[in-house]
Amino acid sequence: MKKKKKTAKPSIDAVLPRFAKIVGEKNAVRGGEMEPFLREQRDLYRGKAAMVLRPANTEEVAKILALADKTKTMIVPQGGNTGLVGGQTPFDKNAIVVSTARMNKIREVDADANTMTVESGVILQNAQEAAANARRLFPLSLGAEGSCTIGGNLSTNAGGTQVLAYGNARDLVLGLEVVLAGGKVLRGLRKLKKDNTGYDLRHLFMGAEGTLGIITAAVLKLFPAPRAISTAWIGVPSPEAALALLNLALARAGTALTSFELMPRIALEFDLRHLPGARDPLSSPHPWYVLAEIFGDDETRTRELLESLLANGMEKELVIDATIAETNEQRNMLWKLRTGMSDVQKPEGGSIKHDISVPVSSVPAFVKEATAKVERMIPGARVVAFGHLGDGNLHYNVSQPVGADKAAFIAKWEAVNDAVHAIVAKYEGSISAEHGIGLLKRDLLAKAKDPVALSVMHAIKKTLDPNGILNPGKVLRAKISGGRKS
Numbered sequence: 001m002k003k004k005k006k007t008a009k010p011s012i013d014a015v016l017p018r019f020a021k022i023v024g025e026k027n028a029v030r031g032g033e034m035e036p037f038l039r040e041q042r043d044l045y046r047g048k049a050a051m052v053l054r055p056a057n058t059e060e061v062a063k064i065l066a067l068a069d070k071t072k073t074m075i076v077p078q079g080g081n082t083g084l085v086g087g088q089t090p091f092d093k094n095a096i097v098v099s100t101a102r103m104n105k106i107r108e109v110d111a112d113a114n115t116m117t118v119e120s121g122v123i124l125q126n127a128q129e130a131a132a133n134a135r136r137l138f139p140l141s142l143g144a145e146g147s148c149t150i151g152g153n154l155s156t157n158a159g160g161t162q163v164l165a166y167g168n169a170r171d172l173v174l175g176l177e178v179v180l181a182g183g184k185v186l187r188g189l190r191k192l193k194k195d196n197t198g199y200d201l202r203h204l205f206m207g208a209e210g211t212l213g214i215i216t217a218a219v220l221k222l223f224p225a226p227r228a229i230s231t232a233w234i235g236v237p238s239p240e241a242a243l244a245l246l247n248l249a250l251a252r253a254g255t256a257l258t259s260f261e262l263m264p265r266i267a268l269e270f271d272l273r274h275l276p277g278a279r280d281p282l283s284s285p286h287p288w289y290v291l292a293e294i295f296g297d298d299e300t301r302t303r304e305l306l307e308s309l310l311a312n313g314m315e316k317e318l319v320i321d322a323t324i325a326e327t328n329e330q331r332n333m334l335w336k337l338r339t340g341m342s343d344v345q346k347p348e349g350g351s352i353k354h355d356i357s358v359p360v361s362s363v364p365a366f367v368k369e370a371t372a373k374v375e376r377m378i379p380g381a382r383v384v385a386f387g388h389l390g391d392g393n394l395h396y397n398v399s400q401p402v403g404a405d406k407a408a409f410i411a412k413w414e415a416v417n418d419a420v421h422a423i424v425a426k427y428e429g430s431i432s433a434e435h436g437i438g439l440l441k442r443d444l445l446a447k448a449k450d451p452v453a454l455s456v457m458h459a460i461k462k463t464l465d466p467n468g469i470l471n472p473g474k475v476l477r478a479k480i481s482g483g484r485k486s
């Protein structure tokens, strides 16, 4: 598409060598070698770009953003390329991807301060291991942890399976280093627990998905490593029972209750059909399951706490049957059943996705209402609603009816989204609990967000990125005249 230019901009071909010079020819990727950076892992999106830059450090990122601002070149920051909403994918042949993959140093582990300073390209699992080596815990944990990066985790404010006790990614950050659109570096790598010196700027960049700046390093919070972990797979009659059990567990274990995941029988059945090595942990089927985990400082005491909780749950008819992991292998297997639930939907055909949250107390009513609605809309549709009950966050996915036409089912994506999100709105919930907005939910955000909040977001974007070069068109619809369009 051609459009009128107000000011003459150098052509992309003229500026690419200047960008390449910043990182060195070897780290300026072009042509077919860009493929891994353009392809979204589920093939939901297919990107295009002019170049991928792999800077080595913050200074190189600063030079890139200074040049990009001057030449109005679109920049798409990318970490591990594991995002689920298209936030990391470039969609313009004139865009430049800035990959943080080479910025992967753990700069410091300060065990006494319970902090760790890492660069944004550090893979989450490597950060977890560095903490463990110092007998500390970095509690952010999610399915993609073997390949996602800290920068991506913070940019999307990732959630995962231990939010209940430790909070979202943004809650695990004390300090942040960010490169701004003009190339200035906001140096905020501080280890302070208390710092009331004006606006808390770090939280602007977390959850902003690279639209306000590029996070290059962070000071992360560490916690004592648990000496004992007890994990149970629990058959429950209903989400109502699971909610009552959650509150019983919180009353007894408090913050030692680190995970409380809810899963329907159908999700386990998908596991049993498609996940290698999967077997049903209990001897007979149950309508719903909970995966609960308690951290403690003593093996026996931690197990006893979990056992007495389950016994109490059975007395109250909240628990039908349960098993406790006896070994680390068994614990891993239980978790594999839970984390495998994302992948095993694919072989069952089309799946319409939602990543919603509602107040924890409203989860059972939400599930009932949304499921009735979806089943009315598409008779035979299979609702696979699983996720983090402790956080009120469900991956409310809908698999196609058995034997249905996949394309015809997927064509109902928007209608199903609208129906489910209307019920989310009724319960004052969120249409994006932990995956972010990216491109996938950008237009939904514009409809669902409070209009005043939305206008504040646009104002912040305009202030921090006046030329609209940072991940344009993600999170917010681009309203700017800058940003090179093809």
Ligand code: ZN
Residues within 6 Å of the ligand: 159, 160, 387, 388, 395, 434
């Ligand atoms: Zn999740």
